[in-house]
Amino acid sequence: MDESRLRAVVPSVIGILGRRGADFAAAEDAVQEALVEALRSWPDDPPRDPQGWLVTVAWRKFLDATRAETSRRRREERVEEEPAPGPAPEVDDTLQLYFLCAHPSLSPTSAVALTLRALGGLTTRQIAAAYLVPEATMAQRISRAKRTVAGVRFDAPGDVGTVLRVLYLMFNEGYSGDVDLAAEAIRLTRELVSRVDAEEAAGLLALMLLHHARRPARTRSDGSLVPLAEQDRARWDPRLITEGVEILQAALARDRLGEFQAQAAIAALHADARSAAETDWVQIVEWYDELVRLTGSPVARLNRAVAVGEADGGRAGLAALAGLDPALPRHAAVAAYLHEKDGDRVTAARLYAEAARAAPNLPERDHLTRQAARLHGGQLT
Structure with a gap:
């Protein structure tokens, strides 16, 4: 079966x-x-x-x-x-279910959990395992979500943008245990694209496919992270890359740019480069400019600073980083990388160690700790 x-x-x-x-x-x-x-x-x-x-x-x-x-x-x-x-x-209410599960009254976490239950068909136990929480905790979360939307008309119109954000959150949860949330998010996004005429839905699907194509090369056998520049591109999935690029090109041709299409364009430029050295960083900076224009997102500005550093050198990247809140997640890691690129190894080592202490997960913390140790000549401080 x-x-x-x-x-x-x-x-x-x-x-x-x-x-x-x-x-x-x-x-x-x-x-x-x-x-x-x-x-x-x-x-x-x-x-x-x-x-x-x-x-x-x-x-x-x-x-x-x-x-x-x-x-x-x-x-x-x-x-x-x-x-x-x-x-x-032969009547299909699936689109209405997407809207209901992504109702604005739900918290993002609850919306993802409810989507996995009602649209993904996953059990509470599977969802709890994916989120590494007790089954009882997840059961309560789902029950509260269902009570929240209990009074919502089943055929009420919904916002596609909210649905896309829920699916994007689900994709970013990645993989844990026997439930591959990234793959499930791709499946559900495909279903959504087949039901709505929205360039941003196609853009999100393209973004997911392009990122998912790099998944086999992202970690070593011991679970440690492999930075993009060091990944074995022969392990990237060419089938997913081709599909993602084709979907993106069709969406961009309609000339209604949105943030997911811009992010997918950046991912496509990475996928198009045969090596890290051949990456078209100038064009990536231009796409980040579009993304910042569309969203004003501090995270987009942070990532843009990295791209500027690659295109024009570490000092230019640090200038692009200036003005961003140092409390922003990954700010210290980006600053460390750009300081190292600019030749300031002492500051870079200190910032890598600071970033490691604030890392959200063990693989990222280990990677940043190794970067700090490398700049200290192998000695941790």
């Missing part, structure tokens, strides 16, 4: 239950129960119509739950008799 194909029909099943009278929370719970039953019974007895089977079983689960609550007697009387198993209707 292909579990990914099973999860792919989850949004449609939730939508069908919603049209039959189930609210979002009840529909999502019923579908999760049906998924558990499918995982248990399908390997021995797979159905001819997987979606129809899930609809039938999930609807039965919903009816059982409804009848068990006396406070919902009135609603139970309005529920139609259980439909016979068969092909599911």
